[in-house]
Amino acid sequence: MNDAVLALNAGSSSIKFALYEIAAGHAAKPLLHGQIEGLGGKPHFTARDPSGAMLSEQRWTHGEAPDHEALLGTLLDWVDHHLGSDRLVGVGHRVVHGGAAHGAPERVTDALLDDLDRLTPLAPLHQPHSLSPIRAIARARPDLAQVACFDTAFHRTMPAVATRLALPRRYESDGVRRYGFHGLSYEYIAGRLATVAPALAEGRVIVAHLGNGASLCAMHGGASQDTTMGFTALDGLVMGTRCGSIDPGALLYLQQSGGLSASQLEDLLYRRSGLLGVSGLDSDMRALLESSEPAAAEAVALFIYRFVQLAGGLVATLGGLDGLVFTAGIGEHAPAIRAAACAKLDWLGIALDQRLNHAGNGRISAAGSRVAVWVIPTDEEAMIAQHTIAMLQSRH
């Protein structure tokens, strides 16, 4: 019988999970992974073994779908049944916001949970979905060690000038500053890049995490120098349902002239804007790329426009660019988006090899491209498992 850990990644549109076996003296061995995607719509559960073979699949239709927490219960029961002779000893969680106080993975305690709860207004789409499974597991299985891994932690290397908002100083000491997110994904990509392209990993690289939530990270030598998300995961790129960067004057206007309350504004900016709001159709890039509606094409065009603008800003921050890496749902699976974004960045000396771009894994830039372009699938669950095992094996 071996010990195993479960990694849970509660995203805004999905719960991803992976089970790893800890064999003494060996790297953790992946046992299975899967996800429930389409939360809030028509959830779709899949679980696969490490070779990619399907172990289980279930779909729910609109209306009959259980809520986020009930789906998590289904998932935990399923994992329990598939543990075989292994013994679950710990659960690691992606927690989107660690705030100013939490810059490295931590064992879950009641005091930590209270602290993280206070950050919920800063990550309303994510924090509740990360904290409620931690509480549910603590109640059902108090014997299990739980570890919180923060999306904000990777950006601790950002220089102070990149974290500062131009507000009166006292707000900064209250924690009103830029943090950055998708850190577990960026940490994983930095590690993979060091393996597959070590010289490039030492250089100036922009990593584009384009999922339902989307951000860019400027790295030098594998360390975050700046990123497009800030105090919250609303800032930066156009996302599935989030607006990205917006003139704060527009928010004042909506409040003062449109009479929107704080919670109506939150709903508008987090859940009804972005690709969904601009297209009036869908938050899912797949659906927009397949649609013949002009508004769908306009939403995609805005997504690309803002990508190119913000990437250009990060090139200036880095003082040049050696590499661009695409990852997450859109970054890994939408060659048309990669091609459109790279075409508008050709002034940087970026040239894609169209055949490699359609194949979509590994290096996709043409031989003569001054900037190397890669697609590297992210694996936040692997990062969570790695941190969780390290924490369980340490004395803390």
Ligand SMILES: Nc1ncnc2c1ncn2[C@@H]1O[C@H](COP(=O)(O)OP(=O)(O)O)[C@@H](O)[C@H]1O
């Ligand atoms: N084949 C595809 N083509 C275009 N977009 C895709 C494709 N597959 C997935 N996506 C996009 O990826 C998004 C989900 O990305 P993912 O990283 O799984 O999201 P999250 O972790 O934020 O829930 C979907 O909203 C969809 O827009």
Ligand SMILES: CC(=O)OP(=O)(O)O
């Ligand atoms: C931080 C964030 O936006 O995460 P996700 O992309 O999983 O929604």
Ligand SMILES: [Mg+2]
């Ligand atoms: Mg995600």
